[in-house]
Amino acid sequence: MSGENRNTAIYYELDGYTTTQKRLLGRQVAGESFLRGFVKNADIDSLHCFTDYPDKFKAFNEQVADYRETPLKTSWISPLSLQKMDEPGCLFYSGPGIEHLAWQRRQTRRTAYSLCGMTHTTCSQEAMQAFGGLITGPVEEWDAVICTSTSVKKTMEYALDNWAEYLGSRTGSKVKRRVQLPLLPLGINCxxxxxxxNADAFVKSFKEEHKIGKDDVVILYVGRLASHAKAHPLPMYQALEKAAQKTKRKIHLVQSGWFATDTIEKQFVEGARKFCPSVNAIFIDGRVPATRKHIWHVGDIFTTLADNIQETFGITPIEAMAAGMPVVATDWDGYRETVRDGIDGLLVRTTMPAPGSGRPLAYRYQVGYDHYDRYIGQVSLFTNVDTDHCAAAYLKLIEDPELRKKMGAEGKKRANEVYDWAVLIPQYQDLWADLADRRAAGKDEIIKIPVPLIDDPFASYAHYPTQLMVPKTTLSLAEGDRKKVNHYLSDSLGNGASHLMPSEEVLEAILDFIADKKVCSIAEIAEVHNLRPDRMVLFAGWLAKMDLIKVLPDQN
Structure with a gap:
């Protein structure tokens, strides 16, 4: 494996890497955590921000300024300066949809740099289409999409194999999947x-406000409060009520998150009152910075009963482990890889209908009868969490403070040894170095048309005009008084393409040259003014459009 090429440019959009938005999503928490962990722990001497506008680069610089004790120099790479990608050698994109970036890369060379995506939600049509693009787009062997759990990797492989089989049946040939699917978890900054x-004051105030006694037990849930999209609360409420009936300890359920609508809030509040009346249900806004920082130290047991196909990894169990709490979680997707049953916490049995049962749900989503939230919410309603098993898990930890302490210590150790970004970032860098080695072994090819379905418009519609302008096409000045270029560049009828044009001084020099020559070819102008012939053809088109020059008829 190469000792170099261990850096990457970060594809930066504010929405993907900050947690200050009102709609706080898991992918944003993961993105911000990754960026902080990468800047803090990567063995690099520079940061590369890939984004389209300078304001976003400024936001990137402001965000990462205090992530490292000695700040790194930063550079801006835009889609219009792809040649700068030679330095980082890889572009990291916080999502699976790297196909559009692979099409961009074809403006340079196949082997110019690698692409590295990452899985998050997999069940939306957009995500599945992104998976399809990994096969139909120009994605290469030196590109990768990181799978954050074995569960999500199995989902990707299932979808890609089905898609490849379909394409093979349509084309009559075997379709090869080139992209790498390495298994690397998400991490946290432990x-x-x-x-x-200062957490002591927060905890004391919180417990006094909510009348939480010294011997009471606090069950903590952190995350978006949405029955359709994260974890349906009914099994949690039912299991806690069953546990409450078997213990003399007072149970408090703290749900730290946020509601998207008043209707959802009412659903949760009334549901808790109805299905776990023996439990003191407390709801707090988990977006408040002080709450996000200190709420972890209020709980005795952390719980998250994910039952939604939108979940793929689940970062909150690891955060709870890092805070020293035992975890009660569902035996579901990535949870079963992060939480070791009986060691860091307890996993709860889940069941769902067998394949073939859900085609009506998928079809309703496909044709638009059900929107995405309704689709995943309906799938959740057919997915069961064993409330008796869950109640037994809660009760076991509620009744045994020493077990809570032991599991909390084991979880904290595991979080630091396995899921801290200080441990994981070198593994990510190993991946990028491996992709660089694969890229070095690859072969470039002549790319005739970079993007076949979005080709040069003057090629796609070359049969439209009377005559095509080519380097040998001859030009002359337009008759009459010569107008200045600025006469048109300053007018909205002429300045719509100014960002594609040379400076006003160069354009005036071109007109002076044509005036001296009377008649000259586009190729002559390009040579004298050190311009690429194909660019000069473009500039001549604009000058002709403004009626500053005449395009002479082709004698052939």
């Missing part, structure tokens, strides 16, 4: 979950 000194 030091952010250590109990700070």
């Amino acid at each position: 030091d952010e979950f250590e109990r700070p000194k």
Whole structure:
């Protein structure tokens, strides 16, 4: 494996890497955590931000400024400066849809740089279409989409194999999947979950406000409060009520998150009152910075009963482990890989209908009868969490403080040894180095048409005009008084393509040259003014459109 090429440019959009938005989503928490972990722990000497506008590069610089004790120099790479990608050698995109970036790369060379995506949600039509693009787009062997759990990798392989089989049946040939699908988990910055000194005041105030006694037990849930999209609360409420009936300890359920609508809030609040009346249900806004920082130190047991196909990894169990809490989670997707049953916490049995049962749900989503949220919510309603098993898990930890302490310590150790970005970032860098080695072994090819379905418009519609302008096409000045170029560049009828044109001074020099020559070819102008012939053809088109020059008829 190469010792170099261990850096990457970060494809940066503010929405993907910050947690200050009102709609706080898991992918944003993961994105911000990754960026902080990468800047803090990567063995690199520079940061590369790939984004389209300078304002976004400025936001990137502001965000990463305090992520490292000694700030790294940063550089801006845009889709219009792909040649700069030679330095980082890889472009990291926080999502699976790298096909559009592979099409961009064809403006340079196949082997110019690698692409590295990452899975998040997999069940939306957009995500599945992104998977399809990994086969039909120009994605290469030196590109990768990181799978954050074995579960999500199995989902990707299932979808890609089905898609390849379909394409093979249509084309009569075997379709090859080139993209790498390495298995690398998400991480966290464990030091952010250590109990700070000022947490004591928060915890004391919180417990006094909500009348939480010294011997009471606090069950904590952190995350978006949405029955259709994250974890349906009914099994949690039912299991806690069953546990409450078998213990003398007072149970408090703290749900730290946010509601998208008043209707959803009412659903949760009334549901808790109806299905776990023996439990003190507390709802708090988990977007408040102080709450996000300190709420982890209020809980005795962390719980997350994910039953939604939108979940693929689940970062909150690891955050709870880093804070020293035992975890009660569903035996579901990535949870079963992060939480070791009986060691860091307890996993709860889940069941769902067998393949073939859900085709009506998929079809309704496909044709638009059900929108995405309704689709995943309906799937959740057919997915069962064993409430008796869950109640037994809750009760076991509620009744045994020493077990809570032991599991919390094991979880904290595991979080630091396996899921801290200080441990994971070198593994990500190993992947990027491996992709660089694969790229070095690849072969370039002449790319005739970079993007076949979005080709040069003057090629796709070359049969439209009377005559095509080519380097040998001859030009002359237009008759009458010569207008200045600025006469048109300053007018909205002429300045719509100014960003594609040379400076006003160069254009005036071109007109002076044509005036001196009377008649000259586009190729002559390009040579004298050190311009590429194909660019000069373009500029001549604009000058002719403004009636500053005449395109002479082709004698052939």
